[in-house]
Amino acid sequence: MLSEFKEFIAKGNVMDLAVGVIIGGAFATITTSLTEDVIMPVVGAIFGGVDFSSKFILLGSVPGGVAADDYAALKEAGVAMIGYGAFITAVINFLILAFIIFLLVRWVNRVMRRHEDEAPAPAGPSEVDLLTEIRDELRKK
Template sequence: MGMLKEFRDFIARGNVMDMAVGIIMGAAFTAIVTSLVDDLVNPLIGFFVGGIDFSDQVIRFGEGENAATFRYGNFINAVIKFAIVAWVVFLLVKGVNKIKEAALADVEEPEPEEPDAPSQEQLLTEIRDILKRDAEPAGEGG
């Protein structure tokens, strides 16, 4: 029973749930990025470089069914997808950091108050009391 309790506690932690949500969102985001690259970016790049579709770019070594195929076009697509994902993640992190900074600025910690300096009257009273004490003969007072 102890193992099940530990497992339940592990799953119930907030950071595990956040990670699960992040993985699910990442999978959904991958589909969006794939469509963005395949359906929008590649045709746009292809237009500017003379109609080249990167996914079809290959170098064949040999002939027939057993020929080795070097699909550098798919690699170019993967690099483009990575660059887009990296850029979007950078923007998301930057945005989240701005939101955090704004939230922290709103909750400004109160600065500890410095004790007020004694007034002139308090200082003069203390000096008078010290002078009186020092002026008293040793036998008096007490």
């Protein structure tokens, strides 16, 4: 069983997947930082200099000892609210990540097409040779 496990792990697809997951996790951290530390402060400045990620609509009552404008404290206290700022931040984060993945896949596809174009033609007769051979056979009949 151990040898089967080693064989499974050594397969290229499993290693490619592992590398992809690790790089994807690191890339998601970079994208999250870009969204929260660069883009959202600019969006907040455009909309009046507020921290956009902590915008919310309060749906329930605020328990004693919790500030009514502290999103993190209200969330920790379990108060019913709609955190639309955090949602919009997550959507922007997703769109950035999806766009970068799109660019990456587009680049890989271009490289693969170039590689296919540079590949040697398959061995064997060309289309012209085959048509000539068919013509000659038809003339014999």
